[in-house]
Amino acid sequence: MRPPLLAIVLPCYNESAIITSTVERLQQLLNDYVAQSLIAAESYLLFVDDGSRDNTLELLRQHKSAQVKTLKLSANCGHQSALLAGMHFVTGKCDCMISMDADLQDDINCTKAMLEAYLRGAQLVYGVRQSRGNDTWFKRKTALWFYGLMHKLGVNLVYNHADFRLLSNQVLHEFGRYREVNLFLRGIFPRMGFTNATVYYDRQDRTAGETKYPFRKMLNLAVNGITSFSNVPLKIITYVGFLVFIGSLLASFWVIFVILTGRNAPGWASITLPIYFLGGVQLLALGILGEYISRIYLETKQRPVYHIEEVIE
Incomplete structure (x- = not known):
């Protein structure tokens, strides 16, 4: 059985302070997995530049190769839309994909456990935070209230899971059938019902740059989730x-x-x-x-x- 072809999708917006380090670390990760026969040699990274205003795109151009690809969006569409663009692009061009943020606060070493779960038959693997110890009190409480509220409203969410996940190509094809404009990705995948697994990890501190998800955007995401899945x-x-x-x-x-x-x-x-x-x-x-x-x-x-x-x- 040949190793699976993996695509790692990373939305990025104004990440010039960290993007070079991200590319180098993930290239090394892919090379290590290829050497271990865990993934195919044709596996690649797909960065989705969400209309960055700094030199993120120029830095990505310097790393252009068969292993590093970039989608340039014509304007800033938001994190979820950029992730959606990457998912649509890799559908049919990989055996499985992993999505993560370009700041690499998600533990990239957990991708090995995700791939192993996929090889055991899981079509969907969730990356779930073990704790929120490095978050502020306000962020911890609002996250707790949000998940509690969504549960009471009847929305099936994976607690402490954001956008760090592995999807098989089959899941990607089925996901392509969703034609909604207001897609709440964190609520879509649990309802699809594919064989799934969970990998727990500790979220890392950002090493450079600043968060692109302030309170206003998190609030908009919450409202979108509620109105998309509950009446x-x-x-x-x-x-x-x-x-x-x-x-x-x-x-x-x-x-x-x-x-x-x-x-x-x-x-x-x-x-x-x-x-x-x-x-x-x-x-x-x-x-x-x-x-x-x-x-x-x-x-x-x-x-x-x-x-x-x-x-x-």
């Missing part, structure tokens, strides 16, 4: 509306009772507070509905989420 927020609107109706009905009976007993006293609180409460509920409901409608709007247009300007190989 529970829409049901909550119905429940809240019903409760407000019951509350208003009871308040009406109370007002009638007060008037009949002659104990009513004029005051702004009895008018202002219900207006504020009902107005807040209505605005919240409109906001949630707006999120879902905006997703429908984007889906109906079916616009591509990325454009490849150049393939460097």
